[in-house]
Amino acid sequence: MSDKPNKTGIEKFNKLKLKKTETQEKNPLPSKETIEWEKHTGES
Structure with a gap:
């Protein structure tokens, strides 16, 4: 067998x-505002 593909x-x-296709983000990252809100609501 040869090592060449x-x-x-x-x-x-x-x-x-x-x-031609358009790519779409299926699982976008949360915004900075969402992250800050979750940080503050989780500390109570």
Whole structure:
């Protein structure tokens, strides 16, 4: 066996056929205000 990766099909791949997508954050980080509010409400 060879240590080189199998590249058959990669040379013929046409990236122009790829669809354009918009990425969306599924789990956004909380804002600074939310973090501060949680810090203060947890201390009572």
